Amino acid sequence: MEKNIFGLNKDELTAELSFLKLPAYRIGQILEWIYRKDAADFSVMSNLPKNLRVSLSERFCINRAEVLRELVSADKLTAKFLLKVAPDVAVETVLMRHDYGNSLCVSTQAGCAMGCAFCASAQNGLQRSLTTGEILAQLVFVQNFLQREGQKISTIVIMGMGEPLVNYDNVLKFIRLVHEPYALNLGYRNITLSTSGIVPNIYRLAEENLPVNLAISLHAPTDELRSRLMPVNKKYPLVELLAAGKLYGERTKRRVTYEYILIKGVNDSFDMARQLAKLMGGQLAAVNIIPVNHVEEKGFLPPSPQRVAEFQKYLESRGVTATIRREMGAEVNAACGQLRGRWQ
């Protein structure tokens, strides 16, 4: 079988094609065709000599994403795509049109093994981790989609299906590739990675010397509650997680975001807010409050908007920076992880 050219960086492609002794600009042209010019096939690469196009097609395939479903919110600001990235693998990718630019949420695994109680992605377990090419294919698909409207992607959030820090190498390669001028030319500061708290790999990421934003899914201020909601907490409890978050902030000089989904009657009391504020002490951190999306099978409900506002006010009164995630296209978000579930 031919090798997927999607996901290769300049050095890798150069090495793969070294036997052809191509001038460097040819490598640049090929990369531009696959990452920027929507080429589905080597035959359309009109600035390459015909024999080169033939040798490329003998060695490589271009595994792009294929759209299976598309949901657009009523306000048109959110679009969710179910993308087929391999014959038996489909993942969700979400485009959010903010006033400051277009943000893309990519998946790093098909399904998820973390087993968080409130999350639809976890329901059928992990199918497999995505390759760098399969993560990138989501982005190139949406980028091409936006290009037709004269728009582009300005930020990436690695917050889709899966736990990015258990697919560490492929995700890091993706982040570096996206930064390359021949791909998206995106600053590392425009990328946010969200983790459920794989502590050793937070330390590893801190040592990569990339100013990528880190978001940590906290969701509970006590080990007892967090272990019930997020089994990963049994392995990496709060003290260890917060120490890793603190070090990440210090190393990268980036403010770490702690995500806190608010679930009615579970973690939305003032006592919880007080304990959360205490945990945030001494960190360059902010809390992002997210009213939980209702997942049918789970029965978790968001508190009233008034309660959400009170929770935020309480944190602020304790000196903790706290924002409420602006709800975008609730009707689309409510299907977070569920589109794929149904497809399966």
Ligand code: SAH
């Ligand atoms: N595994 C990573 C990234 C994917 S989940 C992580 O855990 O951070 C992205 C975010 O969506 C996480 O903060 C996760 O806790 C949150 N999430 C999952 N299910 C949700 C739901 N039903 N409502 C609101 N947020 C949810």
